[in-house]
Amino acid sequence: MIYFDNSASTPPDESVLGSFIEVNKRYYANPSSLHIAGKEAEALLEKSREQVLSILGAPDGEVIFTSGGTEANNITIIGYAQALQSRGNHIITTKIEHPSVLHAVESLAKKGFQIDYLSVDEQGVISLNELQDLLRKDTILVSIMHVNNEIGSIQPISECAQIIKEYSRAIFHSDVVQSFGKVPVLLNGDGPDIVTISAHKINGLKGSGLLAMRKGLTPVAINFGGGQEKGLRSGTVSVADAVALAKAMRMSETNVQRNEFSQWRDRLVNFMKPFDDVLILVPEKGASHILSVAFTKIKGEVAVNYFQDNGIIISTSSACSSKNRNAGHVIEAIKVPEKYKNGVIRVSFGKNNVEQHVEEFEHVFTGFMKLLGKGK
Ligand SMILES: Cc1ncc(COP(=O)(O)O)c(C=O)c1O
Structure with a gap:
């Protein structure tokens, strides 16, 4: 994993x-x-x-x-x-x-x-x-x-x-x-x-x-x-x-001195950006270990399960309640467009990660996009 x-x-x-x-x-x-x-x-x-x-x-x-x-x-x-x-x-x-x-x-x-x-x-x-x-x-x-x-x-x-x-x-x-x-x-x-x-x-x-x-x-x-x-x-x-x-x-x-995180984040942002209906939620001057992305029409949990089934642990970022379907307070505060609100995932790096994990993520992400019928 x-x-x-x-x-x-x-x-x-x-x-x-x-x-x-x-x-x-x-x-x-x-x-x-x-x-x-x-x-x-x-x-x-x-x-x-x-x-x-x-x-x-x-x-x-x-x-x-x-x-x-x-x-x-x-x-x-x-x-x-x-x-x-x-x-x-x-x-x-x-x-x-x-x-x-x-x-x-x-x-x-x-x-x-x-x-x-x-x-x-x-x-x-x-x-x-x-x-x-x-x-x-x-x-x-x-x-x-x-x-x-x-x-x-x-x-x-x-x-x-x-x-x-x-x-x-x-x-x-x-x-x-x-x-x-x-x-x-x-x-x-x-x-x-x-x-x-x-x-x-x-x-x-x-x-x-x-x-x-x-x-x-x-x-x-x-x-x-x-x-x-x-x-x-x-x-x-x-x-x-x-x-x-x-x-x-x-x-x-x-760790403060490590720059792999920003290289990996920028690499993944550039990789994911061209796909249809993917919204990258990375601030211009954000911390390099956190990368959030939103999809339309699916809930973040669905993406989390797909990645898990394919060997990668990520998380949803919103405290989305299945009962009231409210997006989390941060997602509301930054005014994420309605269609993306419930489809947010967060990828966060740590010191046990290596470049190969990023490559594998790209591979699984491509599979997920295919499943959703989304291309570049
Ligand atoms: C920004 C922030 N503050 C506070 C906490 C709470 O820390 P702890 O889990 O040690 O209670 C967290 C944990 O998610 C956090 O991300």
Whole structure:
């Protein structure tokens, strides 16, 4: 099987798995315990934190280990909204965020917070003018994802950070789950104040992620217990997960330099474009590991099944419900023409892919087009 669904999840790297097992075997003590075994585990945990911050270029920042990107986004959005509500109740985000951001802000709207959603153009990119216009004195939080998980559009994060700093006192969060390891991400200088990362998107392990923030920016806790992770994520910390995530981050940093992904994406775009009724949803300046394409008259699931039957794993990109047949929120936001809306597929590359996989994809794609009776 050729695996082209790396935006959904990636295969864990052997050495990351190795570290996870090794740490679980040798450093199983509770890192909050006072005895020597606890202290050793704690030292490893703190080392992982330092490594993460050094990779993000923010040595004096703070890291909270979580169960993944979803929990990190929830702690950030709800926790900062609550922490800053004496200053205001206005929050800005985009229409194309991951559900873990969108549903978190929706829950805040029900409690009286005012939410503005930045629209995106057909390339899936926000307007800096709209951002500037929406910022208000009482804006407390802006959350703008770096790379979109469905179409790969990249938001101008540094420009956003500059505007937010110039026109408001808001805190700037960016979900960098899909960009870390592919597009440079930093937590210093002109970047965001807080980023969220998920391990399983970077050849790490599922159930592990983090939020990293600049020093001195502390949200309010949204869950309660023993007060671990500065009180923000109670529950015994998995040192093995923290070590494995820091390792996955170190290893995936080198991916940023790889240019095969853009070569493969451009090759496939040029290959698919000439076919009748195929709409390529690749933004001009999109992340190179994500390539979405739409067909008419068939549902994305049909294409996914055909590719699977022919040895290739891809995914649909819309959260298309079979009951109401609504296209996903990203597909709606970029105004994909009606006839293509339900026929979207996503191909996403990872470090286990090789050129031969791309060749094989072309071969299967040609067969699929033949089946649909579409030519060039
Ligand atoms: C952009 C983005 N944010 C957040 C998440 C959630 O991450 P996790 O699966 O670790 O909860 C995902 C996963 O699909 C994602 O693509």
